[in-house]
Amino acid sequence: MIKVIISTMILQMKQSFARPMFRFCLIANPILNTILLYEMFRESGATNYMAYVTLGAGLMGLWGCICFSSAGDINRERFSGTLALIFTAPARFPIIILGKIIGNTIMSLLTMIISLMTSVIFFRIQLQLADPLYFLIALLAAIISFIVISSVIACILTLSRKTELYMNCIEIPIILLCGFAFPVSVLPFGIRIVSYTLAPTYAVELMRMAVWGITDKAEFCEKLLVLMILTLIYALISAFLYKKIDRSVRIAATLEVA
Amino acid sequence: MIKRFLDQAYLYHKGRSVAFEAEEFVLMEITYPLITMILYCLVATFSFKTTDLTCWVIGNAFLLCTNACIFGVGIMFVKERQYGRMRSIIAAPCSKLSLILASGVFPTLFAVCASVCGLVVGCLVFGVTFSGVNLLLVALTIIVAMISATFFGLFISAFGLMNDSMHLVLNVVSYLLMIFTGAEFPIKQLPVAGQVMAQIMPLTKAILAMNRLFEGNIKDFIVLIIAEFVTGIVYLLLTFVVFRVAERVAQRNGKFDMF
Numbered sequence: 001m002i003k004v005i006i007s008t009m010i011l012q013m014k015q016s017f018a019r020p021m022f023r024f025c026l027i028a029n030p031i032l033n034t035i036l037l038y039e040m041f042r043e044s045g046a047t048n049y050m051a052y053v054t055l056g057a058g059l060m061g062l063w064g065c066i067c068f069s070s071a072g073d074i075n076r077e078r079f080s081g082t083l084a085l086i087f088t089a090p091a092r093f094p095i096i097i098l099g100k101i102i103g104n105t106i107m108s109l110l111t112m113i114i115s116l117m118t119s120v121i122f123f124r125i126q127l128q129l130a131d132p133l134y135f136l137i138a139l140l141a142a143i144i145s146f147i148v149i150s151s152v153i154a155c156i157l158t159l160s161r162k163t164e165l166y167m168n169c170i171e172i173p174i175i176l177l178c179g180f181a182f183p184v185s186v187l188p189f190g191i192r193i194v195s196y197t198l199a200p201t202y203a204v205e206l207m208r209m210a211v212w213g214i215t216d217k218a219e220f221c222e223k224l225l226v227l228m229i230l231t232l233i234y235a236l237i238s239a240f241l242y243k244k245i246d247r248s249v250r251i252a253a254t255l256e257v258a
Numbered sequence: 259m260i261k262r263f264l265d266q267a268y269l270y271h272k273g274r275s276v277a278f279e280a281e282e283f284v285l286m287e288i289t290y291p292l293i294t295m296i297l298y299c300l301v302a303t304f305s306f307k308t309t310d311l312t313c314w315v316i317g318n319a320f321l322l323c324t325n326a327c328i329f330g331v332g333i334m335f336v337k338e339r340q341y342g343r344m345r346s347i348i349a350a351p352c353s354k355l356s357l358i359l360a361s362g363v364f365p366t367l368f369a370v371c372a373s374v375c376g377l378v379v380g381c382l383v384f385g386v387t388f389s390g391v392n393l394l395l396v397a398l399t400i401i402v403a404m405i406s407a408t409f410f411g412l413f414i415s416a417f418g419l420m421n422d423s424m425h426l427v428l429n430v431v432s433y434l435l436m437i438f439t440g441a442e443f444p445i446k447q448l449p450v451a452g453q454v455m456a457q458i459m460p461l462t463k464a465i466l467a468m469n470r471l472f473e474g475n476i477k478d479f480i481v482l483i484i485a486e487f488v489t490g491i492v493y494l495l496l497t498f499v500v501f502r503v504a505e506r507v508a509q510r511n512g513k514f515d516m517f
Contacts, residue, residue: 020423024430032433037301039443044305052305165282169290176297182304 004091008099013107016069025068026108030061030115037181038123048128051211054119056181059204061111062146063180067171069104070150073097074158084255094151094242101150105143130213134220138210141227142203148234149199155241158249178204199234202227263360271364273341274330287330287368288375291322295376298442299384311384316468317441319376320400320461323369323407324432330365331411332428334358335418348508355498361415362408369404395471395479402483403464406490410460413493416500419508440465460489 016022034057041053074097077083087093119125129135157166175181177191178200184192195201202223214220249255275283295318302314338344347357377396380386388396414431418424436442438456445456456462467482 020426021429024426028426028430028433032430032437036433036437036442039437039447040301041305042443042447044307046305162278162282165278165286169285172290172294172297176293176300181297181301186300186304 001095004095005099005102008096009103009106012073012100012103016104016107019069022065022069025061025064026110027114029064030057030111031118033057033060034115034118035122038119038125048211049119049123049125050128051208052181054115054125055112055204055207055211057118058112058115059180059200059207060175061115062105062108063174063200064171065104065108065111066146066150066153067167069108070101070154072157072167073100073104074154078255087249087255093246094239097154098147098151101147101154105147105150109143129211131210134214135207135210137224138203138206141224141231142200142207145199145203145227145231145234148231148238151238152234152241155238155245158245158255174198174200177201180204183208197230199227199230202230259356263356264363266357266360267363270334270361273337274364287325288322288372291325291372292375292379295319295322295379296383298436299380302442309385311380312386312472313469314442315377315380315384315386316472317439317465319373319380320403320407320465320468321435321439321441322372322376323404323461324435326365326369326372327362327404327407327411328414328432328435329428330368331362331408332414332431333418333424334361334412334415336415336422336424339418348505354501354505358412358497358501359494362412365411366404366408369407370400373400373404390474391472395476396468399464399468399471399479399483402487402490403461403468406460406464406486406493409490409493409497413497413500416497416504419501419504435459435461438462458489460486460493462486463489 017026034053037053037057038049041049046052074083077086086096089096116127120127153167153170177187177195178184178198179187179195180200184195184201184205187195206220206223206227209220209223278286295315298318299311299314302311303309335344338347347354377386377388377400381388414427415424417427421427438445438448438452438459439461440456441461445453445462448456463482463486467479467486470476470478470482
């Protein structure tokens with residue numbers, strides 16, 4: 001199983017990087033987002049640009065890569081005529097998809113580095129990371145949560161041939177609801193409730209806490225626990241969806257045309 | 259001739275939208291851009307620490323045209339290649355200008371609708387008020403801005419004859435519009451080269467004109483709106499020039515693609 005995941009990861013990384021759109025999401029998107037957010041926050045009086053500009057742009061890039069690659073891979077397999085093959089392969093479809101998603105997510109982490117480099121090179125923003133260890137813990141939890149979310153999205157989009165439309169339509173709402181570029185407290189109360197059902201909201205808050213410095217370790221642990229519980233729930237949903245979709249696809253036999 | 263023009267316009271629109279249900283098309287052309295507008299207005303609320311979001315609502319309402327005018331029109335020649343019409347277009351003895359213009363008709367209409375929706379949402383969600391503002395001049399600004407943005411989209415689309423990475427190009431262009439048109443932050447924050455670039459971009463002058471209109475400065479408004487229209491015309495002429503060059507090279511080399 002691990003061999004399948006690793007070989008799929010490597011293949012996926014090569015295939016993704018060959019696509020101009022993925023190169024945009026991976027390289028150009030974090031640079032342009034950093035420039036845009038820096039100019040928007042320049043007059044804000046903020047002293048630590050890491051929290052909203054660098055981290056915000058990096059996360060927006062990371063999420064963009066997930067939307068336009070992990071979510072769209074099913075459709076690409078469909079167009080290539082290989083979807084039915086990987087669906088029925090003895091290696092199991094969820095394992096192959098997991099390998100693809102892990103490959104994409106690991107490569108997408110480059111957006112965080114590019115965003116950081118853009119901040120330092122173009123705007124001379126100082127790297128202010130108060131608690132690197134906590135940041136690493138938050139980042140790891142965020143990566144796991146993004147991988148699980150991608151698998152849920154990939155599962156749902158297996159049934160649709162309008163993947164291009166939907167993957168375009170999930171990018172901005174999540175950035176908005178999860179507070180990638182501003183605190184969730186800016187949102188109205190009703191929308192904030194939706195935000196707190198989404199795992200990335202906690203992931204972003206944890207990373208931001210680590211950037212500023214942890215003053216309340218109990219609060220950090222509490223948010224980390226909620227993030228892990230939500231991630232687990234998403235994983236269960238993904239497994240349930242896969243079983244449902246697998247059955248429905250085998251009965252209808254319309255996987256290649258959805 | 260007018261019928262053929264309208265037929266071509268409708269056919270292009272049909273090609274773009276036929277795969278979607280009506281509600282999905284509205285989601286793509288209007289709802290999703292509106293969510294983008296709300297996102298950047300919220301970022302502005304937090305970063306500029308202001309509750310008066312008039313500038314950002316105006317700027318982002320104009321940028322709502324990006325989906326229709328940049329992504330819709332910009333992909334025109336790539337789509338023609340996919341549909342298999344490129345051969346007919348290059349070889350046909352008819353005027354290519356009307357064909358290029360026809361493809362911009364429906365995206366312009368959708369862009370106008372999206373911008374109007376943007377302003378309405380701005381009123382309802384962010385409390386922007388139109389009291390004392392001449393609504394006819396608002397309509398004129400939106401129409402001129404959308405025509406200019408569509409011509410810019412057509413200009414970008416002509417590069418689709420020369421490269422196969424138009425999604426990358428169009429996404430970069432959409433960000434350049436956000437950075438250089440003054441929709442998200444004042445242009446004067448940019449370095450001198452950036453400010454020059456801003457003047458070349460479409461929508462910059464229309465956004466400024468609309469802001470002047472809200473301030474009641476009609477004299478500056480007229481100058482800016484004429485400048486925006488001229489910018490659009492320049493982009494249309496440039497589109498035609500780029501297309502002619504591409505067409506000549508394609509006919510001489512016997513290739514329908516230049517890459």
